[in-house]
Amino acid sequence: MELHLLGQVDYAPTYEAMQRFSAERDAHTPDQLWLCEHPPTFTQGLAGLDGHVLAAGDIPVVKTNRGGQVTYHGPGQVVAYPLINLQRAGYFVKEYVYRLEEAVIRTLAEFGVTGHRVSGAPGIYVRLDDPHSHALLPQRPQHGASTAPDFTGLGKIAALGIKVSRHCTYHGVALNVAMDLSPFERINPCGYQGLRTVDLSTIGVSVSWQAAADVLSHKLLTYLAP
Numbered sequence: 001m002e003l004h005l006l007g008q009v010d011y012a013p014t015y016e017a018m019q020r021f022s023a024e025r026d027a028h029t030p031d032q033l034w035l036c037e038h039p040p041t042f043t044q045g046l047a048g049l050d051g052h053v054l055a056a057g058d059i060p061v062v063k064t065n066r067g068g069q070v071t072y073h074g075p076g077q078v079v080a081y082p083l084i085n086l087q088r089a090g091y092f093v094k095e096y097v098y099r100l101e102e103a104v105i106r107t108l109a110e111f112g113v114t115g116h117r118v119s120g121a122p123g124i125y126v127r128l129d130d131p132h133s134h135a136l137l138p139q140r141p142q143h144g145a146s147t148a149p150d151f152t153g154l155g156k157i158a159a160l161g162i163k164v165s166r167h168c169t170y171h172g173v174a175l176n177v178a179m180d181l182s183p184f185e186r187i188n189p190c191g192y193q194g195l196r197t198v199d200l201s202t203i204g205v206s207v208s209w210q211a212a213a214d215v216l217s218h219k220l221l222t223y224l225a226p
Contacts, residue, residue, distance in 0.1 A: 001084070001221055005213075006036035011043065011062055011073060014081075018170040019065075021083055025168060031089075033220055034081040035213050038073040042187060045069055045161055052188040059183055066161040066171040068122070069191030076179030076199065078213045080172045082224055087167035089226045096224075097122060097160065100173050103219040104158045107175065110215050111205045115157065117141050121149035123190065124158040131203040155198035159190060176200065177212045 006014070014036065021032070042053060042061045045068035052070045053061055059072075073079060086096060104124045105115040113131045115124040119141045127133050139150040158175045176199035184197040200207055 001031040001033050001082075001224065003217055003221065004032055004034045006034055008037050008039065008075065011038045011041040011060075014038070015062070015064060018081060018083065022165055022168050022170050025083075025085070027085070027088070029085070031085060032083045033217060033224075034083065035217055036079050036081075037075055037077055037209065038079060040072070040074045040183060042070055042072055042183070043161075047191075049191070052191050053186070054188065055186045057186065059186070064161075064163075064171070066163045068159075068161040070187045071159045071161065071174065071190060072183045072187060072197075073174060074179050074183060076177050076201075076209060078175045078177055078209060078216055080175075080216060080220055082169055082172050082220060084169045084224060085167060086164065086169060089224070091226075093162075093164055096164075096169060097162065099223045100160055100162075100220075101158075103216065103223040104173060104175060106219045106223070107212070107216045108157070111200060111207055111212075113157075113200070113203065113205060116154070118149050118151065118154065120147045121151070121190070121192070122160045123156055125151070125154040126157050126198060126203060128153055128155050128196065128198070128203075131205075149192070151192065151195055155196040155202070156189060157198050157200070157203075175212060175216055177207060177209050
C-alpha cells in the first residue's frame with residue numbers, strides 16, 4: 001500500500017479526490033493510505049440528520065456519502081483514508097471495520113492507553129476514570145449483547161466512517177490527538193446526544209500529531225494487509 005502524507009488540507013477537495021481516485025482505479029491500481037488533518041469542518045454521513053448539528057456557527061457542514069451521522073474534523077486530529085480494493089485484499093466490509101478499529105487500538109496501546117469497542121457503536125472508546133485499565137467493558141461486543149450502545153463512563157477517541165464502492169474503500173478513521181474539542185459540543189457526535197469526546201491530551205498523554213500519525217499509519221499498513 002502506498003502511503004501519502006497530505007499535511008493539512010481542506011476537507012471538500014480531499015473528499016472529491018477520494019471519489020475521483022476510487023472511480024478511476026482499476027484492478028491493478030495500487031492501494032493507497034492518505035494521512036492528513038483538516039481545518040475545522042463538520043461532516044454528515046448518508047444517514048445524517050440535520051437535527052444532530054446543534055449550532056454549526058462559523059464551521060462549515062459538508063454532506064458526504066460515507067456511513068454514519070455527524071462528526072467533527074479539526075487541527076490536532078489524525079485523519080486516515082485507506083483506499084483499498086477489498087476483493088483483492090481478500091476480506092469483507094465487516095472484517096475491514098474490525099481491522100481499522102484494531103489498528104487504532106494498537107496505536108493507543110503504544111501510548112499506554114487501552115482502547116475499547118462498544119457494542120452497536122463503531123469507533124474506539126476509552127474509560128474516563130482510568131484510560132490505562134485493561135479491564136473488559138461490560139458493553140463490549142459479544143454474543144447476545146444489546147444493540148443499544150451504552151457509553152457510561154466512556155469517551156470516544158476515534159471515529160469511523162467508510163464508503164465501499166465496487167469493492168473499494170474510501171473515507172476512513174479519525175484519531176483525536178490534541179485538539180480543540182469544543183466543536184463536538186455543537187453536535188450530537190455520531191448521532192448520540194451527550195456522547196463525550198476526548199483526545200489523547202485530555203486523558204494525559206502528550207504526543208505530537210506527527211508521532212501519532214507515524215504510529216497509526218504503521219498499524220494501518222500492518223492490519224489492513226491482505
